[in-house]
Amino acid sequence: MTKLKFQPVKGTRDFYPEQMAFRNWLFGKMREVSKRFGYQEYEGPILEPLELYAAKSGEELVKKQTFVLTDRGGRKLALRPEMTPTLARMVAQKQAELPKPIRWFSIGPRFRYEQPQKGRLREFYQWDIDILGSQAPEADAEIIAIAAEFFKSLGLSPKEVKIKVNDRKLIEQKLSFIEIPKTKIQEVFRAIDKKEKMTDGEWKDWLPEIGLNKLQIKDLEGILKDKDFSRESEELTRIFSTLSDLGVSEYVEFDPNIVRGLDYYTGVVFEAQDKEGKFRAILGGGRYDNLVEIVGGPKLGGVGFAAGDAVVEEVLKEYKKIPLLSPTPTKVLVTLFDEAFFRDSLLIAEKLRDGGIATESYLEVVKLDKQLKYANQKGIPYVVILGPDEIKKNEVTLKNMETGDQEKIPQSKLSDYFK
Amino acid sequence: MTKLKFQPVKGTRDFYPEQMAFRNWLFGKMREVSKRFGYQEYEGPILEPLELYAAKSGEELVKKQTFVLTDRGGRKLALRPEMTPTLARMVAQKQAELPKPIRWFSIGPRFRYEQPQKGRLREFYQWDIDILGSQAPEADAEIIAIAAEFFKSLGLSPKEVKIKVNDRKLIEQKLSFIEIPKTKIQEVFRAIDKKEKMTDGEWKDWLPEIGLNKLQIKDLEGILKDKDFSRESEELTRIFSTLSDLGVSEYVEFDPNIVRGLDYYTGVVFEAQDKEGKFRAILGGGRYDNLVEIVGGPKLGGVGFAAGDAVVEEVLKEYKKIPLLSPTPTKVLVTLFDEAFFRDSLLIAEKLRDGGIATESYLEVVKLDKQLKYANQKGIPYVVILGPDEIKKNEVTLKNMETGDQEKIPQSKLSDYFK
Numbered sequence: 012m013t014k015l016k017f018q019p020v021k022g023t024r025d026f027y028p029e030q031m032a033f034r035n036w037l038f039g040k041m042r043e044v045s046k047r048f049g050y051q052e053y054e055g056p057i058l059e060p061l062e063l064y065a066a067k068s069g070e071e072l073v074k075k076q077t078f079v080l081t082d083r084g085g086r087k088l089a090l091r092p093e094m095t096p097t098l099a100r101m102v103a104q105k106q107a108e109l110p111k112p113i114r115w116f117s118i119g120p121r122f123r124y125e126q127p128q129k130g131r132l133r134e135f136y137q138w139d140i141d142i143l144g145s146q147a148p149e150a151d152a153e154i155i156a157i158a159a160e161f162f163k164s165l166g167l168s169p170k171e172v173k174i175k176v177n178d179r180k181l182i183e184q185k186l187s188f189i190e191i192p193k194t195k196i197q198e199v200f201r202a203i204d205k206k207e208k209m210t211d212g213e214w215k216d217w218l219p220e221i222g223l224n225k226l227q228i229k230d231l232e233g234i235l236k237d238k239d240f241s242r243e244s245e246e247l248t249r250i251f252s253t254l255s256d257l258g259v260s261e262y263v264e265f266d267p268n269i270v271r272g273l274d275y276y277t278g279v280v281f282e283a284q285d286k287e288g289k290f291r292a293i294l295g296g297g298r299y300d301n302l303v304e305i306v307g308g309p310k311l312g313g314v315g316f317a318a319g320d321a322v323v324e325e326v327l328k329e330y331k332k333i334p335l336l337s338p339t340p341t342k343v344l345v346t347l348f349d350e351a352f353f354r355d356s357l358l359i360a361e362k363l364r365d366g367g368i369a370t371e372s373y374l375e376v377v378k379l380d381k382q383l384k385y386a387n388q389k390g391i392p393y394v395v396i397l398g399p400d401e402i403k404k405n406e407v408t409l410k411n412m413e414t415g416d417q418e419k420i421p422q423s424k425l426s427d428y429f430k
Numbered sequence: 431m432t433k434l435k436f437q438p439v440k441g442t443r444d445f446y447p448e449q450m451a452f453r454n455w456l457f458g459k460m461r462e463v464s465k466r467f468g469y470q471e472y473e474g475p476i477l478e479p480l481e482l483y484a485a486k487s488g489e490e491l492v493k494k495q496t497f498v499l500t501d502r503g504g505r506k507l508a509l510r511p512e513m514t515p516t517l518a519r520m521v522a523q524k525q526a527e528l529p530k531p532i533r534w535f536s537i538g539p540r541f542r543y544e545q546p547q548k549g550r551l552r553e554f555y556q557w558d559i560d561i562l563g564s565q566a567p568e569a570d571a572e573i574i575a576i577a578a579e580f581f582k583s584l585g586l587s588p589k590e591v592k593i594k595v596n597d598r599k600l601i602e603q604k605l606s607f608i609e610i611p612k613t614k615i616q617e618v619f620r621a622i623d624k625k626e627k628m629t630d631g632e633w634k635d636w637l638p639e640i641g642l643n644k645l646q647i648k649d650l651e652g653i654l655k656d657k658d659f660s661r662e663s664e665e666l667t668r669i670f671s672t673l674s675d676l677g678v679s680e681y682v683e684f685d686p687n688i689v690r691g692l693d694y695y696t697g698v699v700f701e702a703q704d705k706e707g708k709f710r711a712i713l714g715g716g717r718y719d720n721l722v723e724i725v726g727g728p729k730l731g732g733v734g735f736a737a738g739d740a741v742v743e744e745v746l747k748e749y750k751k752i753p754l755l756s757p758t759p760t761k762v763l764v765t766l767f768d769e770a771f772f773r774d775s776l777l778i779a780e781k782l783r784d785g786g787i788a789t790e791s792y793l794e795v796v797k798l799d800k801q802l803k804y805a806n807q808k809g810i811p812y813v814v815i816l817g818p819d820e821i822k823k824n825e826v827t828l829k830n831m832e833t834g835d836q837e838k839i840p841q842s843k844l845s846d847y848f849k
Contacts, residue, residue, distance in 0.1 A: 016725075016726035017478075017479055017482050017519045017522075017725055017726060018479075019475050019478070019519075020475060020477045020478060020479060020501075020505075020507055023475030023476075023477055023478075024475060025472075025474055025475065025520050026472055026473040026474065027524065028470035028472055028534070031470070031471045031472050032471075034473070035471065045759075046759035046788050047783050047786070047788050047789070048789070048790065049758070049760035049763075049789060049790035049810075050759070051447035051450070051757055051758055051759065052447065052450045052451075052454065053444075053445055053447055053450050054445040054450055054453070055444055055445065056438050056439060056442030056443060056444065056553055057442075057476070058439045058497075058541070058552075058553055059436075059438070059439060060436055060439060062436070078477075078499060078501070079499070080498065080499035080509075082439075082497070082543070083543060086439075088439055090477075090499075090509075100436045100438075101444050101446065103436075104444070105446065110807040110808055111804075114790065115447070120476055120539075122477070124501070124502060133477075134475055134477055145793045145794060147794060149772065149776070149791070149793045150793050153791065153793070253772075253776060256773050256776045256780070257776060257780050306436055307435035338470055339468070339470055340464075340465035340469070340470065341468035344468075353568065354675050357568070357672060357675045357676060361677060364466050364467065367466075369466050369467070370466070370467070370468060371467065371468035371533065372568070372572065374531065374564045374566040374572070375564060375566060385529050385530075389529055391468075
């Protein structure tokens with residue numbers, strides 16, 4: 012027989028039970044915060060028509076980073092690189108029957124063809140949370156508050172992570188004030204978004220290419236350095252005030268450098284960063300008031316964010332916030348004395364399960380030591396020993412694997428022991 | 431602005447909150463049963479190297495049904511059509527450190543390019559559950575018992591679903607007895623597997639093509655009709671006896687027609703069917719003793735099954751077993767009296783959330799009626815009304831949306847009300 016050796020595809024992950032325990036814990040936090048704010052869970056297809064993203068996701072994401080396949084009918088399909096277009100499509104499809112505002116969240120896989128590195132993968136998971144159908148700045152604030160509550164629930168303090176908030180409309184005004192024409196605005200946004208990834212020199216070489224003159228470049232730098240003009244935006248003012256009411260203002264600050272890379276944002280934008288700036292954005296989002304219309308629905312504004320699991324994990328590792336998690340659900344291992352006692356052992360296990368206690372049966376006749384070693388390796392807290400003596404007396408020996416203590420318990424009272 | 435109208439890709443699904451509530455309920459049942467038997471959750475990549483399936487999944491699945499894409503490095507990747515090869519790969523990779531037996535389960539998306547129909551989709555979800563590293567027939571029985579317990583937990587009785595069990599080795603013996611050569615066995619298995627999907631005539635035309643003579647065809651028909659020779663297999667005998675110990679024998683029966691379509695099965699095979707035979711297999715599985723070795727690991731046998739969510743859903747619909755599920759997590763809606771009371775409303779909502787109560791804030795100043803209607807439409811059970819009177823007295827009016835009853839409650843005692 013030929014021996015083959017397969018590796019997982021670059022940028023994808025195997026989740027062994029240890030990693031899965033972390034993932035379930037993390038997704039549990041996302042779910043818990045979402046539900047606390049009354050958000051409903053949804054999910055969409057992983058395969059979407061490629062054109063859905065062409066609509067507005069931004070050139071880089073669509074042309075360079077999307078996994079594309081052609082189905083047997085010749086249609087181009089994408090492995091979804093992000094969730095918002097699917098959300099907009101789904102909302103557009105059923106908008107008449109959905110009560111507004113729509114408060115929805117989803118956790119699922121996304122795919123981007125990028126160079127894998129710390130916190131960045133080709134197949135990763137994202138939590139998306141959005142509110143649609145409200146133009147109130149308090150909706151934007153609620154979404155940002157959810158991000159802050161998520162950090163709280165992970166044990167990340169405002170000293171470790173900050174949510175930087177901006178308003179694209181405010182920056183547009185500023186840009187128009189320094190006479191950058193409307194047609195150039197998207198390009199300048201893109202340049203602002205990329206600033207952090209470039210040297211100062213590279214960046215200053217780029218701006219003239221877009222068509223900015225020296226004075227405009229100087230003024231733009233001035234705008235981006237000023238952290239103090241958010242009160243010129245009535246929306247930002249109301250948002251910061253609401254965030255204070257919601258008890259999370261320590262987590263947020265105004266930052267004119269945050270514009271986000273997706274073309275569909277129309278107002279408030281924000282992203283969360285670790286304070287040391289070691290990682291890419293932990294989460295990012297903003298307001299998109301045209302997207303539902305673009306994909307064929309009514310004019311229905313929304314605001315939301317997405318958080319990637321890989322970055323969050325890196326940040327949690329960095330700040331040592333990952334709790335000790337048991338990858339095994341098993342509470343009791345029922346050992347097997349010898350072949351003749353198979354039936355008795357299986358029946359005890361079955362009775363425990365009937366009592367709602369997660370129970371494994373050992374299925375091979377081997378020395379008790381080996382069976383206890385298995386329980387130890389898997390972190391199973393209790394072991395049931397069932398030999399001829401115990402069976403004669405209708406009892407079991409229950410061994411606590413942590414303390415090593417053993418006690419005899421009548422078989423009929425075994426399930427109650429765990430209640 | 432151009433209006434575009436996007437449809438979901440054929441054979442994929444949008445999970446609106448209603449559908450998601452069902453999905454979470456169903457996945458919850460799968461998780462609950464898995465954990466009750468002490469199985470650990472794992473997950474693998476959705477993208478796998480195509481050759482992983484070429485190894486042993488069977489020609490139909492690999493050549494006809496797999497979604498394939500070529501990455502930018504020219505490698506052929508598959509959207510995983512099934513989970514077992516990934517499981518085998520992961521186990522092979524870490525076999526030395528994994529305590530045996532390995533009891534693992536996973537729930538996730540799978541992709542097959544098939545003609546979509548009731549219970550059959552191109553993007554669907556499967557629950558996979560497997561035990562590896564035990565050759566005991568009791569391991570096979572445990573896996574089959576889990577399938578039965580799953581049906582029990584869904585409220586499906588043995589009158590509605592049956593698990594049909596067979597042993598490929600036993601059938602091999604029978605085939606060798608009627609002088610079908612070893613080299614033809616896989617082909618005959620494939621023919622047996624397809625029998626149900628063909629007319630009797632089509633089937634009898636096919637068998638001579640494989641090389642069976644008239645007598646062999648007659649004998650084969652005789653074997654497949656006989657439901658009474660399972661005791662010739664020691665394994666099946668022990669399995670049925672264990673299933674009786676585990677209290678699920680009503681769910682199982684011997685059926686020599688079940689051989690399953692995947693090439694990697696080596697022993698016991700089984701599938702569950704609705705009694706009326708209206709749907710394709712609800713779940714299917716078997717023993718595979720070479721697969722881990724084929725993908726590069728040690729000789730490590732396993733047994734497991736996979737259940738698809740779409741078929742299970744159809745069966746539950748047919749037998750009217752889908753419970754009433756609320757798609758909203760929200761317990762309380764805090765209404766908004768007018769702009770001036772925004773802060774008070776937000777603070778009440780925040781306090782409720784702090785008390786662990788899922789709470790939504792209404793964010794627009796509209797008539798109370800409209801806000802109550804929203805609560806009704808979403809199925810939110812309680813509404814907090816906060817007008818000038820209530821604020822003066824530091825209380826709220828709490829309306830029970832089911833009964834219509836209203837009562838005044840001090841703001842400080844509101845969270846306790848829900849405990």
